Amino acid sequence: MSVDSMIAQMERWLGTGEPNLIQQWYRDRNGSAYAYNFPWCNATITRAAVDAGEYEAVCFGTDYAYTVAHAARFKAAGQWHAMTNGIKASGIRRGDVVFFDWGGSSEIGTIDHVGIVTGVSSDHRYVYTIEGNTARLCARRVRTVHEIAGFGRPKYKAAPKTTTASGSSSTSKRPQVSLAKLIKAFKTDPPKKGTPVSYPLVEVVENALVAERLLAKRYADGHAGTATRSAYTLLQERYGYRGADADGIPGMTSLKRLGKAHGFDVVA
Template sequence: MSLEGMVAQMERWIGTGEPNAIQEWYRQRNGAAYVGNWPWCDATITRAAVDSGEYDAVCFGHDFAYTVAHAQRFKDAGAWHAMTNGIKASGIRRGDIVFFDWAGSSSIGAIDHVGIVTGVSSDYRYVYTIEGNTANVCARRVRVVHDIAGFGRPKYKPEPKTTNTSGSSTSTSKRPQVSLSRLVKAFKTDPPKKGTPVSYAPVEVVENALVAERLLAKRYVDGHAGTATRSAYALYQERLGFTGDDADGIPGETSLKRLAKAHGFDVVA
């Protein structure tokens, strides 16, 4: 598959509690040492790597349950990046395997936990992740630089190619696509409506990004670009430095592309 295939496989496990099928799968592959309810954050990464066809890229052909050993393997391969210069300078990005030390060090030997990066906030304050065994479930999380020891960068397969109508080869991505023109129409027409009609379903992609930016409450994610969603988008525009009519809560090309880059979706006309 590809980087997006790896992320998709991690998304498949969101909401999984414990004990679970990941633990059982890992036990069947690695023996009785993994009986019972044991920490499964890196086993989740391993399972997603196998299922996405990125086992060699992510795990170097080896199952990992011990996060320290996994991070060290990235370092041995020259693919380890310690989090010593902040989120922006580190270049951490979607698809990176991110390792955490809750005590705040960048020492591999002190690593406590692991997940996959799904995006970075536009102001570089937050890293968005999917993690197994976080509060005993697989879930999306928002992390700050203090908690991140570093990250490994897998050499993913390229995105699959397809042929367009002109006969040229283009990349095929599983990333969500959001039409700017249809989104603008929804933001202008939805707020006065009663209830939660969905005039343009990908509004929900933008709402989830605003939730990740901590500008919109999760309860408003319904695909309806109502007043709360528009107000949250206005706050996002202000965060980017827009003022006046440029921060009216109606998505513009510049702000939407910034949001898309941070949260893994594509903007189309």
């Protein structure tokens, strides 16, 4: 179990409307006070934490529906970070439990909503989340500093160790994107018809481009087509490349920067 397990369980509920099984599950555990269509954003966090095996880390062994109480528990444990210094300085990152105040304060007592952080944009302008009970759905959202009151940082379990071919152990389960294979796909896929997948990990990069709001989700299909290459050009320009250096073909420096922000590593 690990932060990735928590994210995976939140992703499992994407698209869920209301009333829903999360509400029913929480009601079965906590009684009739949670009857009818009660607000379920924090119940979603609780359910995901239980299913991910991270109930102690995320919820301190307590079911939460009330966001203020949950944030206060993080503060009591010394794991609360008020959003007073901006996204970059705060150090908010993937796996943090992020709390929102629509009034724009950083006060725990005025918190309205909660979600889980899946990533942060490379320019630190946006925080990417999954949230239950947002527009009556469980959905991905893009948030700005003005909406964030603060975040709790769970003490997640370490990822399970895996043994490499050489016999050494590793705790990394991050995708390993080959730059050489990616470049080949970017050069050979666009002229082809349909959606050939010449290198499966193209989709990892495409999903990062979607998170950066440079590529439409429907194009994140593993086919490094013209839309994907155009999106990568925009990324290069965002990173300060110009002219021939912003040709839409990934390079080691830009790809590593993208991977650092979105959870994958780069090999030659």
